[in-house]
Amino acid sequence: MAEYPTIDSELLRTFVAIADQGGFTRAAEALNRTQSAVSMQMKRLEEDVVKRSLFQRVGRQLELTPEGQVLLSYARRILKLQGEIISTLREPHMxxxxxxxxxxxxxxxxxxxxxxxxxxxxxxxxxxxxxxxxxxxxxxxxxxxxxxxxxxxxxxxxxxxxxxxxxxxxxxxxxxxxxxxxxxxxxxxxxxxxxxxxxxxxxxxxxxxxxxxxxxxxxxxxxxxxxxxxxxxxxxxxxxxxxxxxxxxxxxxxxxxxxxxxxxxxxxxxxxxxxxxxxxxxxx
The missing domain is CATH 3.40.190.290 (D-Maltodextrin-Binding Protein; domain 2)
Structure with missing residues (x-):
């Protein structure tokens, strides 16, 4: 059976937060983490996991690369599905x-x-x-x-x-x-x-x-x-x-x-x- 690489859901959560908040600093505040911790997570995601650049600077704005746009769609779906699984298993009566x-x-x-x-x-x-x-x-x-x-x-x-x-x-x-x-x-x-x-x-x-x-x-x-x-x-x-x-x-x-x-x-x-x-x- 073929083995596929996996992505830590916390990396995806941080990635989505950066995309939603428009930058590392605001994402760190929203996640209650330090900016350096957020930067390290994204470095790991880009260099060790997807091996693609996910963000680019356009003037003062931080924007997603085309690869980042693709990952964002998948990340939202993965996190939503994880939430549904946990809700169902933790509250099977619901x-x-x-x-x-x-x-x-x-x-x-x-x-x-x-x-x-x-x-x-x-x-x-x-x-x-x-x-x-x-x-x-x-x-x-x-x-x-x-x-x-x-x-x-x-x-x-x-x-x-x-x-x-x-x-x-x-x-x-x-x-x-x-x-x-x-x-x-x-x-x-x-x-x-x-x-x-x-x-x-x-x-x-x-x-x-x-x-x-x-x-x-x-x-x-x-x-x-x-x-x-x-x-x-x-x-x-x-x-x-x-x-x-x-x-x-x-x-x-x-x-x-x-x-x-x-x-x-x-x-x-x-x-x-x-x-x-x-x-x-x-x-x-």
Whole structure:
């Protein structure tokens, strides 16, 4: 059987730190080592292991050579795989699946970074996402963790964050100037829609429900096209839209609560671990 040369993972870790930090000094600080120790490690990596120059000076900048670029890609993959192996072997119970329910409101805004960090630490756990409106999710009994939106005073479970409901329209449009304000809102069981309509009726502002959908992406597509105004949680308003309010004659809106519910019949180390990641992700 052929024998292949090996590379010490600590050498790779130091190499990646230099590439990420842009120099030996900052890498040494990040790794809590002396600069001379870092330099010696890279000398060993270049001269004894790969036998190639990995860094070059361009002016005052330290840059990777073409060979260094190739090694960096492999080094990241090797270190990631090592982390996955250690996590799996040290915590063999963290293998399995988990069902998470959430309105699609939060899928694009919060879930990608949460699930990316969770997958990096626990790659053997399968996450099954169920995207439905809050009122439907509250009726389900088969979910392990559920994220829902609640009115203030009706919170149950763990409070993740509270946010204002705000009005939004596409930039460059003036739909608020129309005699009858066109709205794009969730379907009839959404209390945010109820709040928006009640607030407009209280101030005597004429409106019409021009578009309704259970999908936030569908609502935002309509609003982004300049066809309607919507009222949503502030963090869900994308960059291509502008928040509008009382300065344009629209009523102020209350705040809503985002909460996390646990299924008491399905509590495991997996559910508690993901619950912590979700709580951290929504606090950012």
């Amino acid at each position: 293998v399995g699946s988990i069902k998470v329910g959430t309105p699609d409101d939060y899928v694009m805004r919060f879930l990608p970074s949460i699930l990316a960090r969770f997958a990096q630490s626990y790659p053997m756990i399968q996450v099954e996402l169920h995207c439905e409106p809050s009122y439907q999710l509250l009726q389900r009994k088969d979910l392990d963790l559920t994220i829902v939106t609640r009115k203030p005073g009706t919170e149950i479970g763990q409070l993740l964050r509270q946010e204002k409901l705000v009005w939004a329209q596409a930039k460059g449009f003036a739909l608020h100037e129309q005699p009858s304000l066109p709205l794009a809102m969730f379907n009839s069981d959404c209390f945010c829609r109820e709040w928006a309509c009640n607030a407009l009726e209280t101030m005597g502002r004429d409106y019409r429900l021009a578009y309704t959908s259970p999908s936030l992406s569908a609502i935002m597509a309509v609003v982004g096209a300049g066809l309607a105004v919507t009222a949503q949680l502030e963090s869900l308003i994308p960059a291509g839209m502008e928040i509008i309010g009382s300065e344009l004659g629209l009523p102020l809106m209350p705040s809503a609560s985002i909460v996390l519910l646990r299924n008491n019949l399905a509590q495991t180390p997996i559910t508690e671990c993901l619950a912590e990641y979700i709580a951290d992700g929504f606090s950012l």
